Amino acid sequence: MASLTHLEESRRRRTFAIISHPDAGKTTLTEKLLLFSGAIQIAGSVKARKASRHATSDWMEIEKQRGISVASSVMQMLYRDHVINLLDTPGHKDFSEDTYRVLTAVDSALMVIDAANGVEAQTRRLIEVCRQRDTPIITFVNKMDREVREPLDILDEVERELGMPCVPMTWPVGQGKTFGGIMNLRSKAMTVFESGSERRPQDFETIPLSERETLLKRFGHEFETAEQSMELAVGASPTWDHAAFLAGKQTPVFFGSGVNNFGVMEVLEALVDLAPSPGPRTSQLMVNKQPVVKVIAPDDQNFSGVVFKVQANMDANHRDRIAFVRMASGKYSPGMKLKVQRTAKELRPTSVVTFLSQRREAVDEAYAGDIIGFTTHGGVQLGDTITDGANLQFTGLPFFAPELFMTVILRNPLRTKQLQQGLAQLGEEGAIQVFRPEIGGPMLLGAVGQLQFEVVQHRLKAEYDADIRLEGCQYTGARWITADTPAELRAFTDAYPQRMALDAANALAFLCTSPYDVRLAQERFPKIHFHPLREHAGLALQNAG
Numbered sequence: 001m002a003s004l005t006h007l008e009e010s011r012r013r014r015t016f017a018i019i020s021h022p023d024a025g026k027t028t029l030t031e032k033l034l035l036f037s038g039a040i041q042i043a044g045s046v047k048a049r050k051a052s053r054h055a056t057s058d059w060m061e062i063e064k065q066r067g068i069s070v071a072s073s074v075m076q077m078l079y080r081d082h083v084i085n086l087l088d089t090p091g092h093k094d095f096s097e098d099t100y101r102v103l104t105a106v107d108s109a110l111m112v113i114d115a116a117n118g119v120e121a122q123t124r125r126l127i128e129v130c131r132q133r134d135t136p137i138i139t140f141v142n143k144m145d146r147e148v149r150e151p152l153d154i155l156d157e158v159e160r161e162l163g164m165p166c167v168p169m170t171w172p173v174g175q176g177k178t179f180g181g182i183m184n185l186r187s188k189a190m191t192v193f194e195s196g197s198e199r200r201p202q203d204f205e206t207i208p209l210s211e212r213e214t215l216l217k218r219f220g221h222e223f224e225t226a227e228q229s230m231e232l233a234v235g236a237s238p239t240w241d242h243a244a245f246l247a248g249k250q251t252p253v254f255f256g257s258g259v260n261n262f263g264v265m266e267v268l269e270a271l272v273d274l275a276p277s278p279g280p281r282t283s284q285l286m287v288n289k290q291p292v293v294k295v296i297a298p299d300d301q302n303f304s305g306v307v308f309k310v311q312a313n314m315d316a317n318h319r320d321r322i323a324f325v326r327m328a329s330g331k332y333s334p335g336m337k338l339k340v341q342r343t344a345k346e347l348r349p350t351s352v353v354t355f356l357s358q359r360r361e362a363v364d365e366a367y368a369g370d371i372i373g374f375t376t377h378g379g380v381q382l383g384d385t386i387t388d389g390a391n392l393q394f395t396g397l398p399f400f401a402p403e404l405f406m407t408v409i410l411r412n413p414l415r416t417k418q419l420q421q422g423l424a425q426l427g428e429e430g431a432i433q434v435f436r437p438e439i440g441g442p443m444l445l446g447a448v449g450q451l452q453f454e455v456v457q458h459r460l461k462a463e464y465d466a467d468i469r470l471e472g473c474q475y476t477g478a479r480w481i482t483a484d485t486p487a488e489l490r491a492f493t494d495a496y497p498q499r500m501a502l503d504a505a506n507a508l509a510f511l512c513t514s515p516y517d518v519r520l521a522q523e524r525f526p527k528i529h530f531h532p533l534r535e536h537a538g539l540a541l542q543n544a545g
Contacts, residue, residue: 006331006367007299011277013369015085015326016138017102019130020112021120025142029112029258029267030075030088036201036261036268037084039077074324074371076354082272085371097448098309098430100398101382103129105308105326107369108136108275110267115141115148115175115255119161127162134248136276139166140267145195145257147176152229155237155253165250167240170266171230172255174222182255182263183209183230190215193262201265246276278369281328283385283392296329296392298368303330303338303388305372308397310382310429321425322353322373323380328394332366341385341393349374381505382430399534401478402433402446405511406453406470409442415466419443422464427504432456435478435501435509438493444501444511445470446478477512479530492525507534 004012020026075086087106089099103109109130113119130137141154155166173180173190181193181204192205207215215223244250252270256263278298285292296304309324338347353360353373366372374380383397410419423443427434432453433446447453453470460466478501483489489508493500499511510530512518518530 005299006301006329009331009367010298010369012081013083013085013277013367014108014271014275015087015106015278015369015371016108016110016271016275017087017089017099017106018110018112019089019099019103019123019126021114021117021122024112024114024117024120024123025258026112027088029110029140029142029264030086032258032261032264033086033268034075034077036265037077037079039075074373076371079268080272083370084271085369087371097398097400099126100129100400101308101430103133103135104396104398105306105324105371106135107278108138108271110271111137111139111251112258113139113141113154113158115143115151115154116146118149118154118157124161127164131163131248136245136248136274137164137251138267138270138275139251139253140258140263141172141253141255142258144172144175144182144255144263145179145193145260150229151255152233155233158251158253162251164248165238166233166253167237167245167250168230168233169252169270170254170256170263171226171233173219173226178222179257180219180222180226182266183226184266185230185234186266191262193257193260195257195260197259197261199261201261204262242274245274278328281394283394285391285393294392298329300329301331302390303332303336303386304328304390304392304394305386306394306397307380307382307384307386310380321376321378321380321429323349323376323384325372325374325386327366327368327370327372329368330388332363332370332372334363336388338386338388340380341387341391342381343379345379347374347376347380347386349376351375381428383505399430399433400448401480401532401534402448403477404447404450404453405435405473405475405478406445406447407442407473408445409469409471411467411469418464419460419466419468422460422466424504426456426459431459433478434504435511436503437498437511438500438502439497444473444475474513475511476514477518478509479512479518479532480507480534481510482529482531484527488525488527492521492528495525496521503534505534 018026018030073088077084077086087102089102111123111127113123139158151172158166169186170182170184172182179193181191183190188209189206190209192207194204238250241250245252252274254263254267254270258264280295280297283294283296305325305327307323308326311322311324334352339345340347352363354363363372385392385394410416423434426432435444435446437444445453445456457468457470460468483492496510501509501511503509510521522530
């Protein structure tokens with residue numbers, strides 16, 4: 001493949017996130033995709049929390065204890081001469097920030113829906129993020145081997161809740177104990193269901209839909225009912241329009257049972273055939289205080305990428321930190337000189353790797369769409385743009401104002417250094433938001449959900465030997481602040497010294513005890529800007545200015 005151009009290489013890439021509400025079967029489906037592509041030989045068990053084999057993509061100790069995914073993970077696989085970068089995201093709402101940031105790094109999403117529960121709360125939130133970015137979505141309706149809702153009802157709900165027309169690509173025959181298989185509308189054949197997690201795609205029997213008498217004789221009433229409901233669904237659905245799908249205006253729908261390896265191959269094929277290759281990305285720079293926008297194409301010769309995730313201590317033996325970089329353009333080669341745009345400093349990673357969950361492999365080359373990991377010892381933050389010298393700044397990485405706050409109390413004051421190191425690293429990786437009050441005193445943790453506090457408390461003790469307790473505090477919100485001039489900012493901070501805090505990126509925030517605080521402060525200082533969302537690019541620099 002060395003002779004391929006940058007454009008040809010980027011067109012081979014498929015980079016997608018797999019998203020769902022908790023317990024819809026997302027991690028199981030992830031593993032089956034890896035299994036069918038040949039990336040792994042045996043799938044981990046996610047059914048039992050105390051199973052000796054944990055899900056390949058769940059590597060943290062706390063994930064093994066709880067049986068949930070609390071951090072997104074990256075996996076790369078080869079299938080049909082395509083490089084597939086799969087990002088598995090936490091389903092739990094308390095870790096939605098991590099998922100939102102992952103969604104900025106992908107070109108499409110695979111949405112998993114539990115056929116018994118339909119569209120659930122967390123699914124709605126994630127789809128809203130996808131729709132804001134016009135991210136193409138492939139839908140997989142899981143658990144058809146159980147007693148579930150009618151497929152027409154599920155399609156209707158997806159369309160109603162998500163505001164997106166569905167186009168069925170496969171259709172189930174029966175459900176639960178009478179689940180006979182799926183009709184594939186693309187290949188015009190029925191794949192016959194057999195339970196068992198050891199089966200491979202070639203093990204399933206297929207019968208052409210043209211052999212209707214054979215199918216009627218074998219599946220009887222269930223097949224006839226499925227035929228009728230499929231005709232209704234196809235009649236009510238728009239014609240498949242690939243351009244509409246790529247624009248995030250249509251979703252192809254597949255049915256199956258991930259735990260039984262059934263219906264998964266059709267999804268893998270769709271990812272190659274339908275999902276988009278990397279597209280152009282927009283960068284923005286301030287030149288003479290005016291924003292200058294530049295579009296970066298995947299086949300641009302210069303290397304560029306953005307850090308969408310930083311993970312500390314993936315390897316317990318080395319206590320390293322990995323910056324996950326989504327490549328936007330160019331080619332990565334070992335030894336090339338790279339620069340962090342925020343600091344203008346040279347980036348010297350000790351190693352650069354691709355991932356298969358815990359397993360890492362050194363990168364010989366990577367192209368636009370690939371996710372590569374830079375092993376660093378600091379100096380890289382979420383949202384950083386990395387280039388081989390070109391002056392660019394990618395934007396769009398979301399940081400939401402937290403709604404829950406706790407005060408950090410260290411049980412053993414002799415471990416202060418370890419606590420500071422742990423909070424700095426966990427804050428930089430986005431596991432929690434860390435606020436350092438300007439007037440001094442205990443550090444504050446800000447979170448979207450309660451479980452984030454528990455995870456950080458666990459990790460501080462396990463990874464940094466810093467045993468803490470968390471106490472409630474009076475704050476219920478925060479707003480990042482900017483001002484048109486340094487003098488205005490100084491006047492505001494002098495008026496509210498006890499409310500000022502710096503986050504992990506040294507961006508200045510105003511801590512609130514109620515929504516009225518912001519309103520009153522805004523009336524008193526009309527030239528101060530209060531931001532519920534911190535775009536990484538520029539805010540910390542503006543505050544510093």
